[in-house]
Amino acid sequence: MITLVFFLLIGAALLFSLFLLARRAARAEGSAQALVEAKQALQMLQGELLPPGLVERIFARQDFEFVASSTPRQVQELFLQERKRVAVSWAQQVRAGVLRLMNFHLGQARFYAQLSLATEMKLAVNFAVLLVACRAMQFALYLGGPFAVPGMVGRTVGKAAQLCETSEKSLAFLGAPALGGLSKDTARRPAAS
Amino acid sequence: MSFATTKRMDVQAAAQDMRRRTLAQIKRPLDRLIYLASLRDYNTGVYYHDGLASRFSEDAVCEALSDCHREVFRQLFFCSLEDLVAQLEAYADSTNAAPSDFIAAWQGLEPYRVSVPAETDSVSANFFFSNLRIALAILQNRLHARRLPRPDAWRQLSLGQ
Numbered sequence: 130m131i132t133l134v135f136f137l138l139i140g141a142a143l144l145f146s147l148f149l150l151a152r153r154a155a156r157a158e159g160s161a162q163a164l165v166e167a168k169q170a171l172q173m174l175q176g177e178l179l180p181p182g183l184v185e186r187i188f189a190r191q192d193f194e195f196v197a198s199s200t201p202r203q204v205q206e207l208f209l210q211e212r213k214r215v216a217v218s219w220a221q222q223v224r225a226g227v228l229r230l231m232n233f234h235l236g237q238a239r240f241y242a243q244l245s246l247a248t249e250m251k252l253a254v255n256f257a258v259l260l261v262a263c264r265a266m267q268f269a270l271y272l273g274g275p276f277a278v279p280g281m282v283g284r285t286v287g288k289a290a291q292l293c294e295t296s297e298k299s300l301a302f303l304g305a306p307a308l309g310g311l312s313k314d315t316a317r318r319p320a321a322s
Numbered sequence: 323m324s325f326a327t328t329k330r331m332d333v334q335a336a337a338q339d340m341r342r343r344t345l346a347q348i349k350r351p352l353d354r355l356i357y358l359a360s361l362r363d364y365n366t367g368v369y370y371h372d373g374l375a376s377r378f379s380e381d382a383v384c385e386a387l388s389d390c391h392r393e394v395f396r397q398l399f400f401c402s403l404e405d406l407v408a409q410l411e412a413y414a415d416s417t418n419a420a421p422s423d424f425i426a427a428w429q430g431l432e433p434y435r436v437s438v439p440a441e442t443d444s445v446s447a448n449f450f451f452s453n454l455r456i457a458l459a460i461l462q463n464r465l466h467a468r469r470l471p472r473p474d475a476w477r478q479l480s481l482g483q
Contacts, residue, residue, distance in 0.1 A: 177443040182400065187449060192403035196456070204459050208403075211452040219445050 167233035168300060171293055174226040178219065179290050184282065187216055193276055212275040220270055223289060224263035230296050231256040252295065259288050329382060336378045336386035340371070345390065351397045352409040353416070358391040359437040367440050391439045399446055407457045414461065425462050428454075 177183070196208040234252055262285045269278040348354045361369045369387035378386070401409070414424045428434065434454050438447050 173443075178445060183446065186400060187445075189402070195402070195404040196460075200460055200463060204456070204463050207459050208456050211456055215445070215449050215452050218448065222445060 163233050163236065164300070167230055167296075170226045170229035170233070171297055171300065174223065174230070174289065174293050175297070178223050178226060179286055179293065181286075184286050187212070187219055188275060188279060188282055190276060190279075209274055213270065216270045216275040217267060220263060220267040223285075224260065224267065227256065227259055227263060227289060227292070230293075231260065234296065234299075252292075252299075255288075255292055255295075259285070259292055262288060329379075329385075332378050332382035333385045333389065336374050336382050337389050339374060339377075340386060340390050343373075345394070350409045350412060351394055351401065352406070352413050354394045355391070355398055355437050356413070358387060358394060361387055362391070362440075364436065388439065392441075395439050395442060395446075395450070399450060403453055403456065406453055407460050410454070410457045411461055411464075421461070421465050425458055425465065429458050429462075 192212075193208070196205050200208075231253075234249075234256065262281075266278065266281050266285050269281055344357075345354050348357060358369075361371055363370065369384045369391070371383055371387060374383045374386070398406070414421055417424060419427075432451070435451060438450060442450075
């Protein structure tokens, strides 16, 4: 009887170890996916959504002045409506990118980056503040139009760019050039194949 | 020299050739964008150019034209709305179509949607489409204003009589 219990215990221990191993492997795979997603979010923010030239172009006052001075009311309304749509969609995408980065840092970064508790806390607070700022900007653009809050847009973009830099440093071990090249190549594939 | 380096050099040479011989002859960025988009097969996304294909590999030509396309799109993206309106008006004139037909076709069919490079991000593409919609509305309005008789025209006519 004692021998049976002994072997049952050994069996249970082995099963438990197998379960732990399986869980660990699954998490490693999930983490790699999370890393790639975080890197993509970072590239999207830095390369597509936050470059100063693009932001200046979307919120260009010069275009507004041209339309206001040379077109009738209905064209001006169309212009404001179109620019508002683009601006709100841009703000939404910035927020979504920041959210994806934050989720990565909250859930996965500790497994990879050697971040101190203080840095992690600071990052968490900065992310939270930025998310609130993005939402506020989105509402302001929606309610006031694309030219209502230039200062707010500038500050939010600046803050987001800063946070991306910090995030990029903590992800630097990923080998950015290799991944960047891969994503660029993938993006070109449809045109080149 | 590695295969990748040789290919990159071919791509650069083909792109340079395209810029110098062909694109330099096309004055406006909007016309260049439409021309480059027309070199791309809608079904496969592959660019073709017979002249370049006789001197460079198919892959190099495709990549070179894709580079030029992105470059021209970027140039147009950063054009002011006023500039874009002027370019669109000049392009409409160059098609020899009646302005009202041109505007109606572009507003209805939105052919400019196929003119952007394949890997353009959604914000840039939407911004460009939106600017073209506004430019078309401005042109339509100008056309309408040209057709309407000036308020003083009747008075001049009656004075003449």
